[in-house]
Amino acid sequence: MTQTVETPTTQAPPQVRGIVEAERLTCTIGAQLHGVNLADAIGDDELFTEIRALLLRHRVLFLRDQTFSRAEHVAFAQRFGPLMDHPVAGSDPDHPGLVRIARGPEKKPDYENALHTDGTWRERPGMGAVLRCVETPPVGGDTIWVDMVEAYRRLPEHVKTQIEGLRARHSIEATFGAVLPIEQRHALAAQFPDAEHPVVRTHPETGEKSLFVNAFATHFVNFHTPERVRFGQDYAPGAAQLLGYLISQAAVPEYQVRWRWTPGAVAIWDNRSTQHYAVQDYWPAVRTMERAEIVGDRPF
Template sequence: MKIEKLTTHIGAELSGVSLAEAVGNDDLFGAIKDALLQHKVLFARDQQISKAEHVAFAQRFGDLEDHPVAGSDPDYPGLVCIYKDLDSPPDHYENAWHCDATWREKPPLGAVLRCLECPPVGGDTVWANMGRAYEDLPDHIKETIDGLYARHSIESTFGARMPIEKRHALKQQFPDAEHPVVRQHPETGEKVLFVNSFTTHFTNFHTAQNVRYGQDYSPGGSSLLNYLIARAAIPEYQARWRWKPNSVAIWDNRCTQHYAVMDYWPAVRKMERAGIIGDKPY
């Protein structure tokens, strides 16, 4: 297996490797996992793998989770089908910087995404290194956000397009989660900026230290949150991947965000994603 970096700060492409072989090869899987921790997102082309092999490879990282809105393959629970075909209306919920399912108490560890069909051009996905996004923050911002927590909501994102009764039922099933604004990666110890498009507000910002007048809280606190969320859009932290059929991306959801570029309608784009259950951020 060869590993070639895509950018300075994030992403590497694997070659000379079969992910299906890694299902039963501990040494190979260990090398892939080490590379993932180092580069945060890995890419591999020409992976002729079945759905069963896709699921089996992802399960080497941990148990898989279903998605309450996107839906899964009926024969392979945890394999989420992201099919954009000509019969589907243009749906723009993907094209925002996000870290998967931070509205869960335990957001995913990561995911394995495989391309079945894609446009001849367009439909790329971009990933951002949120460890570097934190590292480069000014010291006074780091001091301000140290110890801050924020809310993450499925109701205000996936639920926004639903009738009010379904939206409230979704919120009841998945109450807003509260996570530290800066989390620590459980395996590398790296500090990571952990706010994204699912994040609605800080929960412990309104203190005497931060808020002397009302404007310090709003728009002050919300402006700070928007500034932090926007860090993912800095090109120096990003890697962009052009899909081809049978290409695979593996990413660490604990320290990255990603953005599915919606520039290809009405072309077809069919992807399948296996998300791995994670732990509670701290």
């Protein structure tokens, strides 16, 4: 099958003009915005342009005490682009694209979470998301985001050379689908066949390169070549060990920012250059979130 090759845009990202106060939270990733009501950005082009520029710079933005409605949540997220549903979690029937993520006494947090980039099992993973906290436990329930541009930048040069041009498969069947009966798992795989993406992604707006493998990645599809493989041992388990090493880079604390949730707090993240992890340390307390995920493009 012929692969569609896309080239990076030469357009520079929007400039930050300083109309929003942004407090950096780490040296590489994350900023908290102060004095901003996201509902105002629905109809204020200048404010929204500033927020988008800050998102490209900091990769994830945080705000507290946001009181917008579900309809306003959807309307703000739609300023970035159309929204998408999740095939397993579904969405609010009155507000399409808004997914409710609830954990509490009746549903113990379980095995399903890992450091990941949303929806890389899709041909076009999400561009990003807007997540609002509805209810949070008294302690615990933080979320961690990871700067995958920094993770790629700090790889050893010989590893960068080794992975140049590599592509990997990403699977919903092997992750969300693993708990399903075999017939339902196969139906899910038929609806969402494994997607193939570059191991090193180029950001379509900034041109930055990032490491683009995560918990949804199952294997490389073009590793087994004479240039990379001398004997079968180089491929099996050599390729799996390399993939495991690359996936493990998201666990490096120097690439991370950790956010403590409070009711009304919001996170906006760029899914093209980050991974995240919702820490499951609060059961049987309740944690309820609402997320609007924005349609993305095909990684290149």
